[in-house]
Amino acid sequence: EIVLTQSPATLSLSPGERATLSCRASQSVSSYLAWYQQKPGQAPRLLIYDASNRATGIPARFSGSGSGTDFTLTISSLEPEDFAVYYCQQRSIPFTFGPGTKVDIK
Amino acid sequence: QVQLQESGPGLVKPSETLSLTCTVSGGSISSYYWSWIRQPAGKGLEWIGRIYTSGSTNYNPSLKSRVTMSVDTSKNQFSLKLSSVTAADTAVYYCARAEVYYFDYWGQGTLVTVSS
Numbered sequence: 762e763i764v765l766t767q768s769p770a771t772l773s774l775s776p777g778e779r780a781t782l783s784c785r786a787s788q789s790v791s792s793y794l795a796w797y798q799q800k801p802g803q804a805p806r807l808l809i810y811d812a813s814n815r816a817t818g819i820p821a822r823f824s825g826s827g828s829g830t831d832f833t834l835t836i837s838s839l840e841p842e843d844f845a846v847y848y849c850q851q852r853s854i855p856f857t858f859g860p861g862t863k864v865d866i867k
Numbered sequence: 868q869v870q871l872q873e874s875g876p877g878l879v880k881p882s883e884t885l886s887l888t889c890t891v892s893g894g895s896i897s898s899y900y901w902s903w904i905r906q907p908a909g910k911g912l913e914w915i916g917r918i919y920t921s922g923s924t925n926y927n928p929s930l931k932s933r934v935t936m937s938v939d940t941s942k943n944q945f946s947l948k949l950s951s952v953t954a955a956d957t958a959v960y961y962c963a964r965a966e967v968y969y970f971d972y973w974g975q976g977t978l979v980t981v982s983s
Contacts, residue, residue: 762928793968795968795969795970797970803975804961804963804973804974804975804976805912805961805970805973806973807969807970807971810968810969816969816971817971848911848912850912850969850970852967852968852969854925855914855925855926855927855928855929856902856914856927856968857914858911858912858913858914859911860911861911
């Protein structure tokens with residue numbers, strides 16, 4: 762099973778600031794990694810797939826990069842609705858998720 | 868617009884079997900992979916397993932001995948059975964769709980509590 766770790770656990774930022782979230786895999790996943798956003802009481806929402814492709818309807822301020830074992834999700838300028846928990850997911854079976862990074866308001 | 872809706876008992880007794888159904892509307896169940904994912908309160912996401920519309924399945928090895936999934940294409944539904952539940956199985960259970968690997972549509976989630 763591939764283990765994903767995310768850092769930091771919590772990121773405290775202000776609206777308009779840039780957010781940089783990290784996901785590291787215990788072994789190479791090539792570029793086969795996705796990012797999800799989850800708000801309280803809601804299901805996760807797919808943001809990025811295959812490391813750098815935005816899902817349908819996702820704003821351009823969200824971008825993903827990386828390959829192998831190290832990946833980054835960047836939110837270029839935080840909007841109020843972006844404060845949430847972000848998870849990464851790899852696609853080798855069993856699918857696994859990282860423990861999440863909470864982006865909260867500073 | 869594709870919508871997924873979980874249904875089933877919100878309370879299950881220890882050692883019994885948890886049974887949930889996901890109903891898909893606004894689109895066909897065919898030619899997609901359908902997964903169950905759970906999330907204990909305040910914790911992260913755990914993939915339970917998936918079923919293709921042909922009936923082929925993949926299960927998480929950590930749960931494989933207790934999990935059974937099935938699909939009913941005539942009803943646009945798929946189901947989860949998790950046997951011999953304990954308090955550790957208490958979680959919000961989500962159903963989700965994937966073209967293959969990534970989950971683009973999710974149900975709203977249903978809380979299942981294991982308690983006597």
